[in-house]
Amino acid sequence: MSEATSEAARTPQPVLGLYDRPMWESIRERAMKLQCCTGCGGFQYPPAPVCVHCLSSQLEWRTLSGRGSIISWVVFHKCYLDAYPAPYNVIAVRLEEGPVMISNLEPPLPEGNWIGKAVRMTYVTMTDEFVLPRFAIDAGEQKQR
Amino acid sequence: MSEKEFKRPSSNLRRVAAVAGVGHTDWAGDWKRVRTGEKPTDSYGYGALAFREALADVGLTRADIDGLIVGPTTAYERMSEVLGIDPRWGDQADAVLSMAQAVTAIEAGLAETIALVYGNDQRSAEIQYGGPQAMGGDAFLSYVYHSPWGLTSQGALYALTFRAYCDARGFDPLDLGHVAVAQRAWSSINPNAVMRKPITLDDYREAKYICEPLRLYDYCMINDGGVALIVTTAERAKKLRKPPVYIEALGRRDLNRGATSLEPRLTDFYFSAQQDCARQAYDMAGFGPRDMDLFQVYDSFSVHVPLALEGYGYCEVGEAGRFMREEGIGPGGKLPTNTSGGHLSETYMQGWAHQIECVRQLRGECGERQVPDCRHAHYTSDVAGKAVSIIYSR
Numbered sequence: 001m002s003e004a005t006s007e008a009a010r011t012p013q014p015v016l017g018l019y020d021r022p023m024w025e026s027i028r029e030r031a032m033k034l035q036c037c038t039g040c041g042g043f044q045y046p047p048a049p050v051c052v053h054c055l056s057s058q059l060e061w062r063t064l065s066g067r068g069s070i071i072s073w074v075v076f077h078k079c080y081l082d083a084y085p086a087p088y089n090v091i092a093v094r095l096e097e098g099p100v101m102i103s104n105l106e107p108p109l110p111e112g113n114w115i116g117k118a119v120r121m122t123y124v125t126m127t128d129e130f131v132l133p134r135f136a137i138d139a140g141e142q143k144q145r
Numbered sequence: 146m147s148e149k150e151f152k153r154p155s156s157n158l159r160r161v162a163a164v165a166g167v168g169h170t171d172w173a174g175d176w177k178r179v180r181t182g183e184k185p186t187d188s189y190g191y192g193a194l195a196f197r198e199a200l201a202d203v204g205l206t207r208a209d210i211d212g213l214i215v216g217p218t219t220a221y222e223r224m225s226e227v228l229g230i231d232p233r234w235g236d237q238a239d240a241v242l243s244m245a246q247a248v249t250a251i252e253a254g255l256a257e258t259i260a261l262v263y264g265n266d267q268r269s270a271e272i273q274y275g276g277p278q279a280m281g282g283d284a285f286l287s288y289v290y291h292s293p294w295g296l297t298s299q300g301a302l303y304a305l306t307f308r309a310y311c312d313a314r315g316f317d318p319l320d321l322g323h324v325a326v327a328q329r330a331w332s333s334i335n336p337n338a339v340m341r342k343p344i345t346l347d348d349y350r351e352a353k354y355i356c357e358p359l360r361l362y363d364y365c366m367i368n369d370g371g372v373a374l375i376v377t378t379a380e381r382a383k384k385l386r387k388p389p390v391y392i393e394a395l396g397r398r399d400l401n402r403g404a405t406s407l408e409p410r411l412t413d414f415y416f417s418a419q420q421d422c423a424r425q426a427y428d429m430a431g432f433g434p435r436d437m438d439l440f441q442v443y444d445s446f447s448v449h450v451p452l453a454l455e456g457y458g459y460c461e462v463g464e465a466g467r468f469m470r471e472e473g474i475g476p477g478g479k480l481p482t483n484t485s486g487g488h489l490s491e492t493y494m495q496g497w498a499h500q501i502e503c504v505r506q507l508r509g510e511c512g513e514r515q516v517p518d519c520r521h522a523h524y525t526s527d528v529a530g531k532a533v534s535i536i537y538s539r
Binding site for chain 2: 052073083090092099
Protein backbone atom coordinates (compact mmCIF):
# COMPACT_ATOMS: atom_id res chain seq x y z
CA MET A 1 0.00 0.00 0.00
CA SER A 2 1.44 3.38 -0.94
CA GLU A 3 1.72 6.07 1.69
CA ALA A 4 -0.67 8.26 -0.25
CA THR A 5 -3.48 5.79 0.27
CA SER A 6 -5.47 6.88 3.25
CA GLU A 7 -7.04 4.35 5.53
CA ALA A 8 -10.39 5.91 4.64
CA ALA A 9 -10.17 4.86 1.00
CA ARG A 10 -9.43 1.26 1.87
CA THR A 11 -11.48 -1.22 -0.15
CA PRO A 12 -14.11 -2.80 2.10
CA GLN A 13 -12.57 -6.10 3.10
CA PRO A 14 -14.20 -9.33 1.99
CA VAL A 15 -15.66 -11.99 4.23
CA LEU A 16 -12.82 -14.48 4.53
CA GLY A 17 -14.21 -17.80 5.66
CA LEU A 18 -12.13 -20.94 5.28
CA TYR A 19 -13.43 -21.59 1.75
CA ASP A 20 -13.27 -17.97 0.57
CA ARG A 21 -9.48 -17.75 0.83
CA PRO A 22 -8.54 -19.80 -2.26
CA MET A 23 -11.02 -17.77 -4.31
CA TRP A 24 -9.48 -14.45 -3.27
CA GLU A 25 -5.99 -15.83 -3.92
CA SER A 26 -7.07 -16.70 -7.48
CA ILE A 27 -8.50 -13.21 -7.89
CA ARG A 28 -5.18 -11.70 -6.82
CA GLU A 29 -3.60 -13.79 -9.58
CA ARG A 30 -6.21 -12.38 -12.02
CA ALA A 31 -7.69 -15.77 -12.80
CA MET A 32 -10.75 -16.11 -10.58
CA LYS A 33 -11.61 -19.66 -9.61
CA LEU A 34 -14.75 -21.16 -8.13
CA GLN A 35 -15.41 -24.63 -6.81
CA CYS A 36 -16.83 -27.11 -9.32
CA CYS A 37 -18.24 -30.46 -8.22
CA THR A 38 -16.55 -33.34 -10.00
CA GLY A 39 -19.65 -35.42 -9.31
CA CYS A 40 -22.53 -33.29 -10.60
CA GLY A 41 -20.56 -30.63 -12.47
CA GLY A 42 -22.21 -27.74 -10.63
CA PHE A 43 -20.35 -24.51 -9.82
CA GLN A 44 -21.08 -22.63 -6.61
CA TYR A 45 -20.73 -19.11 -5.24
CA PRO A 46 -19.92 -18.23 -2.55
CA PRO A 47 -17.52 -21.11 -1.87
CA ALA A 48 -18.79 -23.72 0.58
CA PRO A 49 -17.56 -26.82 2.45
CA VAL A 50 -19.58 -29.23 0.29
CA CYS A 51 -21.32 -29.10 -3.08
CA VAL A 52 -24.57 -27.20 -2.47
CA HIS A 53 -26.16 -29.04 -5.39
CA CYS A 54 -25.43 -32.66 -4.33
CA LEU A 55 -23.57 -32.53 -0.95
CA SER A 56 -20.45 -34.14 -2.46
CA SER A 57 -17.05 -33.29 -1.00
CA GLN A 58 -15.34 -33.77 -4.38
CA LEU A 59 -14.84 -30.12 -5.22
CA GLU A 60 -12.25 -28.79 -7.63
CA TRP A 61 -11.18 -25.16 -8.10
CA ARG A 62 -11.67 -24.17 -11.75
CA THR A 63 -10.89 -20.90 -13.50
CA LEU A 64 -13.97 -19.05 -14.74
CA SER A 65 -14.46 -18.21 -18.41
CA GLY A 66 -15.12 -14.62 -17.34
CA ARG A 67 -18.26 -14.46 -19.47
CA GLY A 68 -21.69 -13.62 -18.13
CA SER A 69 -24.73 -11.41 -18.55
CA ILE A 70 -26.31 -8.73 -16.39
CA ILE A 71 -29.52 -9.73 -14.60
CA SER A 72 -29.98 -6.55 -12.54
CA TRP A 73 -28.27 -3.28 -11.70
CA VAL A 74 -28.57 -0.26 -9.42
CA VAL A 75 -26.91 3.12 -9.01
CA PHE A 76 -26.05 4.31 -5.51
CA HIS A 77 -26.73 8.01 -5.02
CA LYS A 78 -25.92 7.91 -1.31
CA CYS A 79 -22.38 7.37 -0.13
CA TYR A 80 -22.08 4.59 2.46
CA LEU A 81 -18.40 3.73 2.09
CA ASP A 82 -15.37 5.98 1.68
CA ALA A 83 -13.98 3.78 -1.09
CA TYR A 84 -17.22 4.25 -3.02
CA PRO A 85 -18.12 7.90 -3.54
CA ALA A 86 -21.60 8.28 -5.11
CA PRO A 87 -22.77 7.84 -7.76
CA TYR A 88 -21.56 4.33 -8.50
CA ASN A 89 -23.17 1.21 -9.89
CA VAL A 90 -23.59 -2.33 -8.65
CA ILE A 91 -24.55 -5.13 -11.02
CA ALA A 92 -25.72 -8.72 -10.63
CA VAL A 93 -24.17 -11.01 -13.23
CA ARG A 94 -25.25 -14.50 -14.23
CA LEU A 95 -21.90 -16.20 -14.81
CA GLU A 96 -21.63 -18.55 -17.75
CA GLU A 97 -20.86 -21.29 -15.19
CA GLY A 98 -24.24 -20.74 -13.49
CA PRO A 99 -23.90 -18.79 -10.24
CA VAL A 100 -24.96 -15.15 -9.76
CA MET A 101 -22.18 -12.77 -8.73
CA ILE A 102 -22.43 -9.19 -7.48
CA SER A 103 -19.90 -6.74 -8.94
CA ASN A 104 -19.54 -3.37 -10.68
CA LEU A 105 -19.65 -2.39 -14.35
CA GLU A 106 -16.61 -0.52 -15.59
CA PRO A 107 -17.05 2.32 -18.09
CA PRO A 108 -18.14 2.85 -20.79
CA LEU A 109 -21.62 2.40 -19.31
CA PRO A 110 -24.45 1.56 -21.72
CA GLU A 111 -27.54 3.70 -22.22
CA GLY A 112 -30.98 2.36 -21.33
CA ASN A 113 -31.68 -1.05 -19.86
CA TRP A 114 -28.59 -3.01 -18.83
CA ILE A 115 -30.43 -6.28 -18.21
CA GLY A 116 -29.38 -8.96 -20.67
CA LYS A 117 -26.13 -7.24 -21.67
CA ALA A 118 -23.20 -9.61 -22.19
CA VAL A 119 -20.22 -8.80 -19.98
CA ARG A 120 -16.69 -10.04 -19.50
CA MET A 121 -14.70 -10.11 -16.26
CA THR A 122 -11.84 -7.66 -15.82
CA TYR A 123 -9.51 -7.19 -12.85
CA VAL A 124 -9.23 -3.74 -11.32
CA THR A 125 -6.50 -2.66 -8.92
CA MET A 126 -7.99 -0.37 -6.30
CA THR A 127 -6.06 2.58 -4.83
CA ASP A 128 -5.01 0.41 -1.90
CA GLU A 129 -3.82 -2.24 -4.40
CA PHE A 130 -6.64 -4.61 -3.56
CA VAL A 131 -7.54 -6.56 -6.73
CA LEU A 132 -11.26 -6.69 -7.47
CA PRO A 133 -13.02 -8.68 -10.20
CA ARG A 134 -15.34 -6.39 -12.12
CA PHE A 135 -17.04 -6.54 -15.49
CA ALA A 136 -17.09 -4.60 -18.75
CA ILE A 137 -19.56 -4.78 -21.61
CA ASP A 138 -18.49 -7.61 -23.91
CA ALA A 139 -18.45 -5.76 -27.23
CA GLY A 140 -17.61 -8.93 -29.14
CA GLU A 141 -20.76 -10.66 -28.05
CA GLN A 142 -24.17 -9.12 -28.69
CA LYS A 143 -26.03 -11.54 -26.51
CA GLN A 144 -29.70 -11.96 -27.35
CA ARG A 145 -32.03 -11.85 -24.39
CA MET B 146 -35.03 -29.59 -8.15
CA SER B 147 -38.72 -30.37 -7.94
CA GLU B 148 -40.44 -29.57 -4.67
CA LYS B 149 -42.12 -32.47 -3.01
CA GLU B 150 -45.54 -31.96 -1.54
CA PHE B 151 -45.13 -31.54 2.18
CA LYS B 152 -47.79 -32.24 4.72
CA ARG B 153 -49.88 -29.16 5.29
CA PRO B 154 -49.69 -27.44 8.68
CA SER B 155 -51.77 -28.86 11.45
CA SER B 156 -55.22 -27.35 11.60
CA ASN B 157 -54.94 -28.17 15.32
CA LEU B 158 -53.34 -24.75 15.67
CA ARG B 159 -56.34 -22.92 14.20
CA ARG B 160 -57.98 -20.58 16.75
CA VAL B 161 -56.35 -22.27 19.75
CA ALA B 162 -54.70 -19.03 20.81
CA ALA B 163 -55.67 -15.38 20.77
CA VAL B 164 -54.10 -11.99 21.29
CA ALA B 165 -55.63 -10.59 24.45
CA GLY B 166 -53.58 -7.46 25.03
CA VAL B 167 -51.42 -5.02 23.09
CA GLY B 168 -49.21 -2.09 23.98
CA HIS B 169 -46.66 0.24 22.48
CA THR B 170 -44.48 3.23 23.34
CA ASP B 171 -44.92 6.87 22.29
CA TRP B 172 -43.19 6.60 18.90
CA ALA B 173 -43.94 10.13 17.74
CA GLY B 174 -42.99 11.71 21.07
CA ASP B 175 -39.77 9.73 21.34
CA TRP B 176 -38.92 10.56 17.71
CA LYS B 177 -39.01 14.26 18.60
CA ARG B 178 -37.03 13.74 21.79
CA VAL B 179 -34.33 11.70 20.09
CA ARG B 180 -34.00 14.32 17.35
CA THR B 181 -33.28 16.96 19.94
CA GLY B 182 -30.50 14.80 21.35
CA GLU B 183 -32.33 13.14 24.22
CA LYS B 184 -32.02 9.44 24.98
CA PRO B 185 -35.48 8.54 26.36
CA THR B 186 -34.45 4.98 27.34
CA ASP B 187 -32.72 1.87 25.97
CA SER B 188 -34.07 -1.19 24.15
CA TYR B 189 -35.05 -2.89 27.43
CA GLY B 190 -36.78 0.27 28.59
CA TYR B 191 -38.86 0.53 25.43
CA GLY B 192 -39.82 -3.14 25.81
CA ALA B 193 -40.77 -2.65 29.45
CA LEU B 194 -42.95 0.39 28.73
CA ALA B 195 -44.79 -1.47 25.98
CA PHE B 196 -45.21 -4.52 28.25
CA ARG B 197 -46.75 -2.34 30.97
CA GLU B 198 -49.23 -0.95 28.42
CA ALA B 199 -50.13 -4.43 27.17
CA LEU B 200 -50.80 -5.70 30.73
CA ALA B 201 -53.02 -2.68 31.37
CA ASP B 202 -54.85 -3.28 28.07
CA VAL B 203 -55.70 -6.88 28.98
CA GLY B 204 -56.18 -6.31 32.71
CA LEU B 205 -53.61 -8.90 33.83
CA THR B 206 -50.58 -8.70 36.10
CA ARG B 207 -47.08 -10.06 35.73
CA ALA B 208 -48.08 -13.05 37.88
CA ASP B 209 -50.33 -14.20 35.01
CA ILE B 210 -47.45 -14.39 32.54
CA ASP B 211 -45.78 -17.80 32.29
CA GLY B 212 -44.07 -17.43 28.90
CA LEU B 213 -41.89 -14.74 27.32
CA ILE B 214 -40.60 -14.21 23.80
CA VAL B 215 -38.32 -11.25 23.18
CA GLY B 216 -37.39 -9.65 19.89
CA PRO B 217 -33.98 -10.05 18.22
CA THR B 218 -32.64 -6.76 19.59
CA THR B 219 -32.69 -7.73 23.28
CA ALA B 220 -31.38 -10.68 25.27
CA TYR B 221 -34.03 -13.02 26.63
CA GLU B 222 -32.62 -13.36 30.13
CA ARG B 223 -32.01 -9.66 30.70
CA MET B 224 -35.42 -8.63 29.37
CA SER B 225 -37.07 -11.17 31.64
CA GLU B 226 -35.04 -9.83 34.56
CA VAL B 227 -36.00 -6.22 33.75
CA LEU B 228 -39.69 -7.18 33.46
CA GLY B 229 -39.45 -9.07 36.76
CA ILE B 230 -40.88 -12.36 35.58
CA ASP B 231 -39.74 -15.99 35.87
CA PRO B 232 -41.35 -17.74 32.87
CA ARG B 233 -41.64 -21.51 32.49
CA TRP B 234 -41.08 -21.19 28.73
CA GLY B 235 -39.24 -18.60 26.67
CA ASP B 236 -37.51 -17.76 23.44
CA GLN B 237 -36.11 -15.01 21.22
CA ALA B 238 -37.63 -14.49 17.76
CA ASP B 239 -38.64 -11.93 15.17
CA ALA B 240 -42.14 -10.49 14.98
CA VAL B 241 -43.82 -13.12 12.88
CA LEU B 242 -42.05 -16.18 14.25
CA SER B 243 -42.64 -15.08 17.84
CA MET B 244 -46.37 -15.24 17.17
CA ALA B 245 -46.08 -18.64 15.47
CA GLN B 246 -43.99 -19.97 18.37
CA ALA B 247 -46.38 -18.59 20.97
CA VAL B 248 -49.30 -20.40 19.33
CA THR B 249 -47.32 -23.63 19.11
CA ALA B 250 -46.20 -23.40 22.74
CA ILE B 251 -49.74 -22.71 23.93
CA GLU B 252 -51.16 -25.64 21.95
CA ALA B 253 -48.41 -27.89 23.33
CA GLY B 254 -49.16 -26.79 26.88
CA LEU B 255 -45.69 -25.35 27.44
CA ALA B 256 -47.16 -22.06 28.60
CA GLU B 257 -50.62 -20.56 28.97
CA THR B 258 -50.14 -16.80 28.76
CA ILE B 259 -47.16 -15.53 26.82
CA ALA B 260 -45.81 -12.00 26.58
CA LEU B 261 -44.18 -11.03 23.27
CA VAL B 262 -41.92 -8.07 23.94
CA TYR B 263 -39.88 -5.95 21.52
CA GLY B 264 -37.75 -2.92 22.29
CA ASN B 265 -35.28 -1.14 20.03
CA ASP B 266 -33.23 2.03 20.53
CA GLN B 267 -31.91 1.84 16.96
CA ARG B 268 -32.28 5.59 16.25
CA SER B 269 -30.71 6.98 19.41
CA ALA B 270 -28.04 4.25 19.31
CA GLU B 271 -27.28 5.21 15.68
CA ILE B 272 -27.58 1.67 14.34
CA GLN B 273 -26.51 1.46 10.70
CA TYR B 274 -28.22 -0.83 8.24
CA GLY B 275 -25.80 0.06 5.44
CA GLY B 276 -22.11 0.93 5.29
CA PRO B 277 -19.08 -0.44 7.13
CA GLN B 278 -21.05 -1.38 10.26
CA ALA B 279 -23.92 -2.93 8.30
CA MET B 280 -26.12 -5.11 10.47
CA GLY B 281 -26.99 -8.73 10.06
CA GLY B 282 -23.92 -10.45 8.65
CA ASP B 283 -24.06 -13.12 11.30
CA ALA B 284 -27.65 -13.95 10.36
CA PHE B 285 -27.72 -13.06 6.67
CA LEU B 286 -24.41 -13.37 4.83
CA SER B 287 -25.84 -11.48 1.84
CA TYR B 288 -25.87 -8.27 3.92
CA VAL B 289 -22.06 -8.20 4.14
CA TYR B 290 -20.63 -10.55 1.52
CA HIS B 291 -20.67 -8.05 -1.35
CA SER B 292 -19.10 -5.14 0.53
CA PRO B 293 -15.87 -5.16 -1.58
CA TRP B 294 -18.07 -4.03 -4.49
CA GLY B 295 -19.78 -1.33 -2.42
CA LEU B 296 -23.02 -3.24 -1.79
CA THR B 297 -23.95 -3.28 1.88
CA SER B 298 -27.26 -1.54 2.38
CA GLN B 299 -30.38 -3.65 2.60
CA GLY B 300 -32.18 -1.06 0.51
CA ALA B 301 -29.77 -1.80 -2.32
CA LEU B 302 -30.72 -5.46 -2.23
CA TYR B 303 -34.34 -4.44 -2.75
CA ALA B 304 -33.32 -1.97 -5.45
CA LEU B 305 -31.66 -4.86 -7.32
CA THR B 306 -34.75 -6.98 -6.80
CA PHE B 307 -37.06 -4.22 -7.97
CA ARG B 308 -35.10 -3.52 -11.15
CA ALA B 309 -35.21 -7.17 -12.17
CA TYR B 310 -38.88 -7.42 -11.17
CA CYS B 311 -39.84 -4.40 -13.30
CA ASP B 312 -38.06 -5.95 -16.25
CA ALA B 313 -39.61 -9.40 -15.81
CA ARG B 314 -43.17 -8.34 -15.03
CA GLY B 315 -43.48 -5.10 -16.98
CA PHE B 316 -43.99 -3.05 -13.82
CA ASP B 317 -43.73 0.74 -14.32
CA PRO B 318 -41.24 1.93 -11.66
CA LEU B 319 -43.28 5.08 -11.05
CA ASP B 320 -46.24 2.96 -9.93
CA LEU B 321 -44.19 2.05 -6.86
CA GLY B 322 -45.02 5.55 -5.60
CA HIS B 323 -48.57 4.38 -4.86
CA VAL B 324 -47.22 2.45 -1.86
CA ALA B 325 -45.60 5.45 -0.17
CA VAL B 326 -48.51 7.77 -1.00
CA ALA B 327 -51.19 5.35 0.25
CA GLN B 328 -49.35 4.53 3.46
CA ARG B 329 -48.79 8.22 4.19
CA ALA B 330 -52.50 8.81 3.63
CA TRP B 331 -53.16 6.17 6.28
CA SER B 332 -50.61 7.56 8.73
CA SER B 333 -52.01 11.07 8.31
CA ILE B 334 -55.11 9.81 10.16
CA ASN B 335 -53.16 7.75 12.72
CA PRO B 336 -52.32 9.75 15.86
CA ASN B 337 -49.57 7.25 16.79
CA ALA B 338 -47.62 7.73 13.55
CA VAL B 339 -44.26 9.48 13.35
CA MET B 340 -44.69 10.77 9.76
CA ARG B 341 -48.10 12.32 9.20
CA LYS B 342 -47.74 14.95 6.46
CA PRO B 343 -49.49 13.67 3.30
CA ILE B 344 -47.41 13.25 0.17
CA THR B 345 -48.42 13.10 -3.50
CA LEU B 346 -47.17 11.05 -6.43
CA ASP B 347 -45.38 14.19 -7.62
CA ASP B 348 -43.59 14.42 -4.26
CA TYR B 349 -42.58 10.80 -4.69
CA ARG B 350 -41.31 11.29 -8.22
CA GLU B 351 -39.35 14.41 -7.29
CA ALA B 352 -37.71 12.81 -4.25
CA LYS B 353 -34.03 11.98 -4.48
CA TYR B 354 -32.80 8.52 -5.29
CA ILE B 355 -31.04 6.68 -2.48
CA CYS B 356 -30.19 3.58 -4.47
CA GLU B 357 -31.71 3.96 -7.93
CA PRO B 358 -34.39 2.84 -8.82
CA LEU B 359 -35.48 3.35 -5.17
CA ARG B 360 -36.16 6.82 -3.81
CA LEU B 361 -36.28 8.36 -0.36
CA TYR B 362 -39.97 7.49 0.21
CA ASP B 363 -39.36 3.83 -0.63
CA TYR B 364 -37.26 3.45 2.53
CA CYS B 365 -38.54 2.90 6.05
CA MET B 366 -37.65 5.31 8.79
CA ILE B 367 -35.39 4.33 11.68
CA ASN B 368 -36.82 5.24 15.07
CA ASP B 369 -36.85 4.11 18.71
CA GLY B 370 -39.68 2.27 20.36
CA GLY B 371 -41.29 -0.83 21.77
CA VAL B 372 -44.25 -3.14 21.19
CA ALA B 373 -45.78 -5.86 23.35
CA LEU B 374 -48.54 -8.40 22.91
CA ILE B 375 -50.12 -10.82 25.37
CA VAL B 376 -51.13 -14.13 23.78
CA THR B 377 -53.12 -16.76 25.65
CA THR B 378 -55.45 -19.71 25.12
CA ALA B 379 -58.68 -19.02 23.26
CA GLU B 380 -60.62 -20.13 26.36
CA ARG B 381 -58.85 -17.74 28.67
CA ALA B 382 -58.94 -14.86 26.19
CA LYS B 383 -62.75 -15.00 26.10
CA LYS B 384 -62.86 -14.19 29.81
CA LEU B 385 -60.58 -11.16 29.62
CA ARG B 386 -61.59 -7.56 29.13
CA LYS B 387 -60.92 -7.03 25.41
CA PRO B 388 -62.51 -9.07 22.62
CA PRO B 389 -60.12 -11.88 21.62
CA VAL B 390 -58.31 -11.72 18.30
CA TYR B 391 -57.66 -15.30 17.21
CA ILE B 392 -54.67 -16.59 15.33
CA GLU B 393 -56.62 -18.27 12.58
CA ALA B 394 -53.84 -19.61 10.38
CA LEU B 395 -50.10 -19.73 9.81
CA GLY B 396 -47.96 -20.38 6.75
CA ARG B 397 -44.24 -20.37 6.06
CA ARG B 398 -41.79 -21.18 3.29
CA ASP B 399 -38.14 -20.13 3.28
CA LEU B 400 -35.98 -19.76 0.19
CA ASN B 401 -32.41 -20.21 1.40
CA ARG B 402 -30.73 -21.80 -1.61
CA GLY B 403 -28.72 -19.13 -3.37
CA ALA B 404 -29.54 -16.60 -0.62
CA THR B 405 -26.07 -15.04 -0.45
CA SER B 406 -25.72 -14.61 -4.21
CA LEU B 407 -29.26 -13.12 -4.14
CA GLU B 408 -30.61 -15.68 -6.59
CA PRO B 409 -34.13 -16.02 -5.06
CA ARG B 410 -34.47 -12.24 -4.83
CA LEU B 411 -33.38 -11.56 -8.38
CA THR B 412 -34.99 -14.36 -10.34
CA ASP B 413 -38.03 -15.44 -8.31
CA PHE B 414 -38.79 -12.25 -6.34
CA TYR B 415 -39.77 -14.67 -3.50
CA PHE B 416 -42.88 -15.53 -5.52
CA SER B 417 -42.64 -19.31 -5.14
CA ALA B 418 -42.19 -19.00 -1.36
CA GLN B 419 -45.14 -16.64 -1.07
CA GLN B 420 -47.32 -18.96 -3.14
CA ASP B 421 -46.53 -21.94 -0.93
CA CYS B 422 -46.91 -19.90 2.23
CA ALA B 423 -50.26 -18.61 0.94
CA ARG B 424 -51.53 -22.12 0.19
CA GLN B 425 -50.70 -23.26 3.71
CA ALA B 426 -52.30 -20.26 5.39
CA TYR B 427 -55.44 -20.19 3.21
CA ASP B 428 -55.91 -23.99 3.51
CA MET B 429 -55.64 -23.75 7.28
CA ALA B 430 -58.03 -20.80 7.49
CA GLY B 431 -60.51 -22.21 5.00
CA PHE B 432 -60.69 -18.87 3.22
CA GLY B 433 -58.44 -16.74 1.04
CA PRO B 434 -57.56 -13.30 -0.26
CA ARG B 435 -61.09 -12.39 -1.32
CA ASP B 436 -62.22 -12.69 2.29
CA MET B 437 -59.53 -10.45 3.80
CA ASP B 438 -60.57 -7.04 5.09
CA LEU B 439 -57.03 -5.91 5.89
CA PHE B 440 -53.61 -6.67 4.40
CA GLN B 441 -50.48 -5.95 6.41
CA VAL B 442 -47.10 -6.30 4.72
CA TYR B 443 -43.64 -6.08 6.29
CA ASP B 444 -42.42 -2.97 4.50
CA SER B 445 -38.83 -2.15 5.29
CA PHE B 446 -38.98 -1.01 1.66
CA SER B 447 -42.05 -0.22 -0.43
CA VAL B 448 -41.05 -2.97 -2.88
CA HIS B 449 -42.41 -5.61 -0.50
CA VAL B 450 -45.98 -4.50 -1.22
CA PRO B 451 -46.31 -5.19 -4.98
CA LEU B 452 -44.39 -8.46 -4.53
CA ALA B 453 -46.84 -9.52 -1.80
CA LEU B 454 -49.94 -8.45 -3.74
CA GLU B 455 -48.95 -10.82 -6.54
CA GLY B 456 -47.39 -13.54 -4.38
CA TYR B 457 -50.40 -13.90 -2.09
CA GLY B 458 -52.97 -13.80 -4.86
CA TYR B 459 -54.51 -10.37 -4.28
CA CYS B 460 -53.98 -9.69 -7.97
CA GLU B 461 -52.69 -11.52 -10.99
CA VAL B 462 -48.97 -11.75 -11.73
CA GLY B 463 -47.93 -8.58 -13.52
CA GLU B 464 -50.99 -6.68 -12.26
CA ALA B 465 -49.68 -5.12 -9.04
CA GLY B 466 -49.14 -1.70 -10.62
CA ARG B 467 -52.62 -1.59 -12.10
CA PHE B 468 -54.11 -2.92 -8.85
CA MET B 469 -52.53 -0.16 -6.75
CA ARG B 470 -53.40 2.49 -9.32
CA GLU B 471 -57.00 1.48 -10.05
CA GLU B 472 -58.29 -0.62 -7.14
CA GLY B 473 -56.31 1.07 -4.41
CA ILE B 474 -54.54 0.12 -1.18
CA GLY B 475 -55.05 3.40 0.69
CA PRO B 476 -58.05 4.82 2.57
CA GLY B 477 -61.20 4.05 0.56
CA GLY B 478 -59.32 1.58 -1.64
CA LYS B 479 -60.36 -1.98 -2.38
CA LEU B 480 -57.67 -3.55 -0.19
CA PRO B 481 -56.75 -1.52 2.89
CA THR B 482 -53.02 -2.19 3.23
CA ASN B 483 -50.68 -1.18 6.06
CA THR B 484 -53.44 0.94 7.58
CA SER B 485 -51.22 2.36 10.31
CA GLY B 486 -48.77 3.75 7.75
CA GLY B 487 -46.39 0.83 8.24
CA HIS B 488 -42.65 1.05 8.49
CA LEU B 489 -42.57 3.78 5.86
CA SER B 490 -44.72 6.23 7.82
CA GLU B 491 -45.91 5.01 11.23
CA THR B 492 -42.95 3.40 12.99
CA TYR B 493 -40.17 0.93 12.15
CA MET B 494 -40.74 -1.78 14.73
CA GLN B 495 -39.53 -4.58 12.45
CA GLY B 496 -42.98 -6.06 11.94
CA TRP B 497 -44.10 -5.91 15.59
CA ALA B 498 -46.33 -2.85 15.21
CA HIS B 499 -48.06 -4.50 12.24
CA GLN B 500 -49.33 -7.21 14.63
CA ILE B 501 -50.94 -4.74 17.01
CA GLU B 502 -52.50 -2.87 14.07
CA CYS B 503 -54.16 -6.15 13.02
CA VAL B 504 -55.45 -6.61 16.57
CA ARG B 505 -56.79 -3.08 16.91
CA GLN B 506 -58.48 -3.11 13.51
CA LEU B 507 -60.18 -6.42 14.35
CA ARG B 508 -61.29 -5.00 17.71
CA GLY B 509 -62.62 -1.87 15.98
CA GLU B 510 -60.37 0.50 17.96
CA CYS B 511 -58.79 2.44 15.08
CA GLY B 512 -60.88 5.61 14.98
CA GLU B 513 -60.61 7.57 11.76
CA ARG B 514 -58.57 4.88 10.00
CA GLN B 515 -60.85 2.02 11.08
CA VAL B 516 -61.62 -0.48 8.31
CA PRO B 517 -65.41 -1.00 8.45
CA ASP B 518 -66.53 -4.39 9.82
CA CYS B 519 -62.99 -5.76 9.85
CA ARG B 520 -63.21 -9.54 10.35
CA HIS B 521 -60.06 -11.03 8.83
CA ALA B 522 -56.56 -9.59 8.66
CA HIS B 523 -53.58 -11.06 6.80
CA TYR B 524 -50.05 -10.19 7.89
CA THR B 525 -47.10 -11.28 5.81
CA SER B 526 -43.36 -10.79 5.79
CA ASP B 527 -40.67 -11.98 3.38
CA VAL B 528 -37.51 -10.84 5.14
CA ALA B 529 -34.50 -12.31 3.31
CA GLY B 530 -36.66 -14.88 1.54
CA LYS B 531 -38.45 -16.18 4.62
CA ALA B 532 -42.10 -15.91 3.57
CA VAL B 533 -44.35 -16.13 6.62
CA SER B 534 -48.05 -15.36 7.00
CA ILE B 535 -50.41 -15.02 9.93
CA ILE B 536 -54.15 -14.66 9.50
CA TYR B 537 -55.94 -13.05 12.41
CA SER B 538 -59.71 -13.14 12.90
CA ARG B 539 -62.07 -11.76 15.48
